Amino acid sequence: MDTKSLPAEARKRISLRGTGMYAAIAERLREMILDGELAPGERIDEKALCEQFDISRTPLREALKTLVTEGHVTHRQHMGFQVAPINKDEIAAIFEVLHGLEETAGRLAAQRIDDKQMKVLMDRHRTMETFHRDGKRTAYYRANQKVHQQIVDVAGNFVLSDLYSSLMSKIHRARGSANADVLRWAESLDEHGEILDALSRRDGACLARLLREHSEHTAAEVMKVLESTSGN
Template sequence: MVHFPILVTSVTQTHSQNTRLRTLGMSAEIAVRLRTMIEEGELPPGARIDERAICEAFDVSKTPLREALKVLVSEGLVLHRQYIGYRVAPLDLDELRCTFETLHGLEALAGELAAQRLGDAAMTRLERRHQAMIDAHAAGRRTDYFRINQEIHQIIIDGAGNPVLAGIYAALMSKVHRARGAANADTIRWQESHEEHEAIMAALREPGRPRLAQVLRQHSENTAKEVLNVVARTLAEAGRDAALKQTA
């Protein structure tokens, strides 16, 4: 009888811990889904996050959702203000511009190294993923196209055989990924990007791959130009909207 209260306390604590673990597991999954939506432009920069709508869409309560949002706030993807709520963090145009300038050089360097080091197995993977990207483009599946596009670039980076370069590239790409997602909806750029990837594959198939570095750099510069234009327009529109609200 003496030990009964201790047993009850232990069971209660275990139940509480299990509940907490389920909540944390659910919040981690929600964070992954929201992060993808932000990075791929489904939740654009500056957009208000409607907690009720997301809870309904994900069929979850507010508790795991807010745990997930705290994670995204810590990552800088989401902003939170008391009494106002959560918003997708805006993009910094100057930082993006500088990041892209660095990425252009990394793409070219990766092309130089991959021209010498990318093996047959990696080339086979590239051919398969390129065909999958063509299929996604033909079917109008933008999100699938965007993801496969990123996979192709990663295979080339990995094929360069330089883990230091790969690490720096991954860190910088995380900064521009959601900006690229926001620009991915542009139909004209989508077609241009598709044609540029055909050129990349052609350069990869050439003996010695002498044009690969330049083709990759040009593709990076073209992508950056469109992304920066889209972000600049978005920021300008947000500024106009804010000014109109102040004068209303």
């Protein structure tokens, strides 16, 4: 359940007991960080989170340690836990690699996708259109992530899939900021339509070019947002 859909008073106590405890807590905190509910650099208020989740501090700290190993959270003695800041240079470098991975995935996916997989992608695209129309940015972004990962997965190369997934996990927070611009959000949806059209025609050269351009456009928007929020 997404606590953001609840009234403020109802969010104060969302029990995570009996659901795997610290793993479930880590998953919820991860969502809060990726969705921007907990902002980069923000100090984590352990007391408030314990009250919100109706838990003790021990499982919360175990969950936070998990997020530290993932790079989502930092910890300093006497200062506590903090949402990890976004490293602009790292994001830029990762995007440079992702451009090539998207292009390669496009060439392979056009050769290897089957009709069933194509139908799933088209259904997800229609879901994205609905989320866009309804102004549901977080839901749209999650559907968007699934579409991109599926295109890479249907390329049929497990090394490519694993590398892409690993790199994307490092920039989810930054990439989500691209949806802050309404115009870019609409442009991104249009680009997705062109991408799926090329894939349905099994046009590998066109698909590879469109995926790379889409990745480059997204990177440019993300870096612009990061620059503006950092004050540089």
